[in-house]
Structure formats: structure tokens, C-alpha cells
Amino acid sequence: MKVLVTVGSKYGSTREVGAEIVKVLRDKGFETDFEDACDVSTVRYYDAVIIGSAVYGSLWRRDAAGLVRENADLLRARDTWMFSVGMTSVTTPDQPIDEAEGLARLSGAIEHKRFDGRLELDRLNVGERALIKVINPPVGDFRDFDEVRAWAGDIAVRLSADAFA
Numbered sequence: 566m567k568v569l570v571t572v573g574s575k576y577g578s579t580r581e582v583g584a585e586i587v588k589v590l591r592d593k594g595f596e597t598d599f600e601d602a603c604d605v606s607t608v609r610y611y612d613a614v615i616i617g618s619a620v621y622g623s624l625w626r627r628d629a630a631g632l633v634r635e636n637a638d639l640l641r642a643r644d645t646w647m648f649s650v651g652m653t654s655v656t657t658p659d660q661p662i663d664e665a666e667g668l669a670r671l672s673g674a675i676e677h678k679r680f681d682g683r684l685e686l687d688r689l690n691v692g693e694r695a696l697i698k699v700i701n702p703p704v705g706d707f708r709d710f711d712e713v714r715a716w717a718g719d720i721a722v723r724l725s726a727d728a729f730a
């Protein structure tokens with residue numbers, strides 16, 4: 566059972582979420598590769614794939630979204646999970662469905678999980694900082710790594726069951 570964890574991340578917070586998922590899977594004994602989505606051309610060599618991306622303007626990072634679109638058939642034939650990292654706590658239930666929902670359907674993902682991310686103004690470029698000042702969301706690191714580890718643990722349980730099926 567070979568697993569790929571791959572992420573689209575601009576400022577690193579999504580990459581750190583991915584790294585935590587990798588740690589859990591390796592601890593449970595799964596052979597797990599960890600790559601930025603821009604470095605992955607095919608998911609052909611993996612039995613299971615976990616793809617995550619930061620959300621910017623309701624869109625996934627282009628490398629992660631492109632990977633899903635270009636590998637949709639292969640992903641549908643594998644156990645696939647998706648996760649989005651963004652400011653979920655400031656989104657409202659009636660907000661338009663963002664790109665990730667469509668990508669989750671396209672990839673046949675078992676689950677699409679949303680995690681809160683990190684927003685720190687001094688990391689942003691001038692345009693982003695101006696936009697964020699208008700939207701005025703809470704600023705800080707809202708990542709809950711216990712929640713991330715629990716989710717990865719659930720994936721490990723499912724993969725173990727599949728391995729012995």
C-alpha cells in the first residue's frame with residue numbers, strides 16, 4: 566500500500582497540515598510520499614492519494630486543482646481524500662460553493678475535509694494585504710493539529726481495512 570500526500574500551498578500553512586498527515590500515516594506503517602502538487606505529474610504509482618490545497622478567492626491553488634483535473638480518472642480508481650485549508654470559521658453556510666466541491670466530485674473523493682488555516686498580514690504581498698483589510702477576517706493561526714491528526718487517523722483505519730479486504 567503506497568500513499569501520496571500532496572499539497573498546493575502558497576505560504577506554507579497547508580504544507581504543514583500535509584506534513585502532519587504524513588507523520589500519522591508513516592507512524593501507522595504506511596509507505597507515504599509527500600510532494601508539492603507542482604512536482605507531481607501522475608498519481609499512477611499510488612494506491613491512495615490525499616490532496617490538499619489552500620483556498621484563495623474560493624479557488625484551490627492552481628497546481629493542486631490542475632493535478633486533480635489531469636488525474637481525475639486515476640483518482641476515481643483509487644482511494645482519494647481531499648482537504649482544503651482556509652478561513653472556514655469566517656465563511657457562512659450560504660456562501661457560494663467554492664471550486665473544491667467540484668474537484669471533490671470530479672476525483673470521486675471519499676471525503677473533502679475543511680481545516681482552518683493561518684492568516685498573518687506580514688507574510689502577504691501588498692495586494693493581498695489590501696484585500697484582507699477590506700474583508701477584515703480574524704488574523705492569526707487557527708490550525709487545529711489535533712483535528713488534523715484525528716482525520717489522518719481515520720484515513721489510516723480505512724486504508725488498513727482496504728489492505729486486508
Ligand SMILES: Cc1cc2nc3c(=O)[nH]c(=O)nc-3n(C[C@H](O)[C@H](O)[C@H](O)COP(=O)(O)O)c2cc1C
Binds near residue numbers: 579620681689
Ligand atoms: C488574499 C487571500 C484570499 C483568501 N481567500 C480565501 C477564501 O476565499 N476562502 C477561504 O476559506 N480562505 C481564504 N483565505 C485564507 C487562506 O486560505 C489561509 O490563509 C490559508 O491558511 C493559506 O494557506 P497557505 O499558507 O498554505 O498558502 C485567503 C487568504 C488570502 C491572503
